[in-house]
Every structure is written in C-alpha cells, then in structure tokens.
Amino acid sequence: MENTIDLAESITAAKCSENLSSVEDAIYVIGGKWKLKIIIVLQESGNIRFNELQRNIRGISARVLSNELKDLELNGFVKRVVHAEQTPVVVEYISTDYSRTLRNVIIALSDWGKMHKRNIRTEAFLSQ
Amino acid sequence: MENTIDLAESITAAKCSENLSSVEDAIYVIGGKWKLKIIIVLQESGNIRFNELQRNIRGISARVLSNELKDLELNGFVKRVVHAEQTPVVVEYISTDYSRTLRNVIIALSDWGKMHKRNIRTEAFLSQ
DNA sequence: CAGGATCCAAGATGATACTG
C-alpha cells in the first residue's frame, strides 16, 4: 500500500513538472506586467513609434517601455526600424512573425479575462 | 486622406484596447511569477499540504507561498481545508472548479513554452 | 507541520531633467 502511494505520487510529480516547466519557461519570457501588452499593441497597429506606443499602453513610463522593448527585441518579438533618412530620426517598432506564435496564448488569456470580468460583476451583484 | 488615416487609427485603437483590457484583467489576477504554477500543481495533485506544495514548486519561500495562497483563495482558485480532528492540525489545499476554467490558458502557455524551448535550442545550435 | 513576525538587501518604478 505504501508503495502504491509512493508510485502514484511520483507519477503525479513527473506529470506536474513536465507541464510546470513548460509554463515556467513561457512565463519567464513573456511574463511580467508589460510584455504581452506591448506585443498585443504592436501586433494590432502594424508599425508604431515610441511615443505613440507609450500613449497606447496606459501607465508605462518611457524608461520601462524602453527596457521592455530591448528585452523583446533580444527575444525576437519586436523589430526596431530606424529611418535615418529623416531628421529628427524616425524610429518604428514592428512585431515579428515569431511574436505571432503567441496567438493562442493571447486568445486564451483574452477569453479568460472577458469571462472573469463578467463573473466578477455577477458576484458583486449577488453579494449585495 | 487625413480622415481615412484617423479613422483607421481609431478603429485600431478600439480593437486594441478591447483585447488589451481583457488580457490586462487576466494578467492582473493570474499574473506574476507563482500564481499559475501553484494552480497547476494544485490541479495535478488533487489535494496537497503546505510543505509538500512548497517542495513541488522549486524556489518559493514559505512566506511567499503563504501570501499567494491567500490571494488565490480570495479569488476562488483554491480551497483551504482544515482537518481539526487531528493534532497537529492538518491543512490541505485543493483546487476549485473555477481554477479549471484556466485550462485553455494553461495549455496554450505550456504548448508555447515547449515550442519556445525547442526553438532556443535550435538557435543555440545554429549560432555555433 | 503550517504558517506569522521581523529585518534587511535588491530590484523595480516614478518623476524629473536632459540630449542629439
């Protein structure tokens, strides 16, 4: 009986850590308060400049946005395009093909967020 | 022409903020380094005690785990069950039905994480 | 075992000013 329990536990642990480590990897790269939001705005606006990007993401400071963009560029989600022919220099950010692999993640999160918001409202109504 | 551009931009902005705000809501509730991991372990182990939970989530401290669990309980993802009949008191945590609504989110993140890991390895290989 | 209390170090962030 002891053995059965131990075996069951270690199988659970194995399944666990498999799923867990993949999600862990994902969170490591696209987790945090801003990354996904930036990626979404970038995907939906095609190409966009720094200040407009900042205006579209409520609450982000220039410094944080700048750092996040560098990070996203390193990981291949964003391309930074400099139009040197103009003065002052125009810089545009565009999303990459790779960022589009996040489609399902974004849809799942968006759907869940919508559902949850409705749910919260209902709860608030019920508790009155 | 100016008008066309303005219209296009505001439509983009509207779509943007819709998707964005839903994802924002989701991230607000289940974002952060630990929440989803805890939920996954909880779902896959049925019921589990504090210290075992801590052992299953590499790197989390007791204090942080404790805080996260309170948060998750408030939001309806976790149920805390106290078996007062035993001494010392046994406390078990179990996932709720509501936490199962995160299924698609977890699958999407897990799939993407797997894909990304493979991708990273390939890149590392290519750049040698 | 299941956590709470406390202290401290480190990182994240906001505000502001500045530059090419």
Added chain:
DNA sequence: CAGTATCATCTTGGATCCTG
C-alpha cells in the same frame, strides 16, 4: 521625437526565528 541619466521611493523577496 526617441530615448537616457539620476535620484528617491516603494515594493519584493529571502533569511531567520518563533509559535500553536
């Protein structure tokens, strides 16, 4: 416009000790 630099602040997190 597209950021960078600096400082003050606030939050987080780890480590440790403690208790019912």
